[in-house]
């Protein structure tokens with residue numbers, strides 16, 4: 001027997017109103033385009049390493065669940081990526097999943113809603129994860145030059161008592177590094193009431209980190225990802241922090257969240273991390289070249305970046321993006337994200353060839 005079910009009614013009855021009201025996270029189809037909208041590393045591992053990785057992946061025990069302690073992978077991360085002695089990490093299916101775990105763990109069930117805070121404009125998953133977890137998101141505007149508004153942040157912490165504050169270092173979508181003293185003042189103000197998460201997704205390019213401050217700042221979590229370093233496809237994020245804090249987040253982490261192929265690929269890549277670091281250095285050189293060329297263009301303001309992308313203001317972002325789309329170059333129009341980003345666009349730094357194609361298409365669009 002086939003049941004008659006009106007799916008629209010079912011959705012009205014069974015699905016949360018706030019979820020029904022929004023769209024899904026939009027990722028445009030990139031086939032046939034130069035893809036400069038997602039901060040990926042354009043380089044693959046060298047052929048010889050890829051061949052060796054192929055052998056390792058073929059040996060992975062696909063018939064078994066992963067070992068949920070992920071001890072070997074965690075040891076490799078700690079040894080190769082500068083986690084201080086005495087600290088461990090929690091691993092996630094990308095840092096996106098870690099953000100979800102963080103938000104879910106602090107969201108309250110006692111009738112009061114937890115507050116999750118970040119300076120804005122910020123990485124969109126901070127507010128989205130807060131919403132899905134049932135917490136309130138408070139965004140504190142950056143100053144017009146995208147620096148942290150320390151006084152406004154401290155006042156908002158005093159008023160809202162957030163359980164979690166995200167600080168991306170460098171920030172996405174603006175690309176700049178916040179002042180480290182301002183960040184420390186915010187972390188100190190949170191004290192015993194809130195956890196500060198310094199999101200270092202772009203650390204391979206910025207080369208600076210809060211990791212070494214962990215022993216001094218007990219309410220600090222440092223979160224990173226292998227995505228921007230060149231492994232976006234395997235989805236692996238990690239976060240370091242005081243053992244008692246990690247133990248709480250560990251309870252919320254799905255037990256097999258990192259699959260065995262990711263585990264093998266990450267352990268292999270970390271044994272050759274110097275190859276990825278060299279690619280990051282190349283991209284940093286390209287960033288300087290591209291930023292200098294962009295600064296020469298009429299009506300263009302280039303914002304300083306410590307990441308593998310550049311944000312810039314153009315006279316008419318809509319027109320530029322439409323033209324670039326026609327020229328088969330995908331970038332991100334930031335204009336609608338926040339009033340501070342009026343007419344701003346963001347472009348990933350890529351190979352010299354792709355950067356030149358972007359630059360040429362941009363020049364034509366500005367005529």
Ligand SMILES: Cc1ncc(COP(=O)(O)O)c(C=O)c1O
Nearest residue numbers: 094095096123168172201225227
């Ligand atoms: C600041 C920031 N954090 C986290 C992420 C998510 O990274 P992952 O690929 O590890 O989910 C991004 C991705 O763009 C990001 O910009």
